[in-house]
Amino acid sequence: MKDLDPAGLDCLAALADERGFERAAQRLAITQSAVSQRLRSLEAQVGQLLVVRSRPLRLTEAGKVLLRFARQLQALRTDVARELGAQVAPNERIAIAVNADSLATWVLPALDPVVQAGLKDGFGLELVVDDQDFTHDWLRQGEVLGCVSTVKQALRGCLVRPLGVMRYVAVASPAFMAKVLPEGLNGGNFSTTPFLVFNRKDDSQAQWVSKAFGVRAPRLQERYVPSSEAYVRAVCSGWGVGVAPELQVRPLIASGALVALRPELSVDVALYWHQWKLVSELSGAPARVALLDQIGQALAAGASAALES
Missing domain, CATH: 3.40.190.10 (Periplasmic binding protein-like II)
Incomplete structure (x- = not known):
């Protein structure tokens, strides 16, 4: 399988985020008919249904696999835009899952340098909140690119590092x-x-x-x-x-x-940072540290200063 339609993948990601065709269309600034057409085209490419058209909409297992790819593709596009000094597309974001207690204590100070440095880039950051025992499910299902979790074992294609207790x-x-x-x-x-x-x-x-x-x-x-x-x-x-x-x-x-x-x-409670492995590099010169890697490094530094070892 090759040459998956990027527009179709963007539609799939928007549908996963918005849980409906109308809001996905609004987010992408296209019509609902265009969203449906792009989704059908992507489903035809892979030969499987990707979305269960219920209320709220939900992804099939095949849809979750492609969603992981769509998220990674969006993150790579964001990194390339930043390397070229171009504006990041407004509908693209880096989503990570964290537990509420970490968010209320050490996560925001840890991420502040990354967010402040990226103000001119215009990248979107989304913090998804769930219990630390369940944030890993968001990563596994492709909903986020990284998570703070109690799970030790890395998923295939992911990196994991201990944060502290x-x-x-x-x-x-x-x-x-x-x-x-x-x-x-x-x-x-x-x-x-x-x-x-x-x-x-x-x-x-x-x-x-x-x-x-x-x-x-x-x-x-x-x-x-x-x-x-x-x-x-x-x-x-x-x-x-x-x-x-x-x-x-x-x-x-x-x-x-x-x-x-x-x-x-x-x-x-021992916490770990998980993230998908992404490679962002323009030919001829090494890329800047990828945005997802910057987020992971910032969280590791913030956790080291705040949490027990």
Whole structure:
């Protein structure tokens, strides 16, 4: 198989992003009919259906394979445009997946030099947020070109590098401790104590309780707050016990706004950076470091400064 239509691949990527023909057409500044025609042409080239025309639209397994290629092709075009000093196409972007706690703490400072240096290039950056145990699925399905994940093993065609350990500690407000846990959190009252949980994928609270009290699969009274920043604010407001990144709550513990429960005990989460291998080089001269490589290097440097080794 060769000479896949770049316009068709762009349509596939837009459909994957927008989950519908109308919005994909708007993004590409073409008609819905043109989107459909280009998709049918690409499907004819590969001899397989690439999209399930449902609401919302979803990709077939073959579509996911081609989406990975489409993302890589877009990234290479971005790198070539930057090397030539040309403006990057406005609908092209580099998408990476990160977990919410990393985004709320060390990721933005780490990426800031790359973003600031690229302001004139006009490249698009998209940060997709999911639980660190699930960001790798976004990479495998071709939705992103890189991810911060707890997965150690690299996919075929990908690079992986360790970033460090994000340490989670249990905290509560002094008012909550005085009102609800005057004798402290213990094996006899943890099941009736409110715990704040990020979302239904988050099991750090159960992990902490298991380590603290030797209980397998503990049942907790849960209150869901699906935002890293709001989660910490809810803990400060006395909504319950939280298990949060030590990096995020360290100044609040130091100021007395929060109290660490069993400070010697933590849940340690090892993080890794995964990215697709891309080669961007113009004949006759070595290319600048590819944008995806720059992002990976910036994240590794930022993680080294912020996370535990």
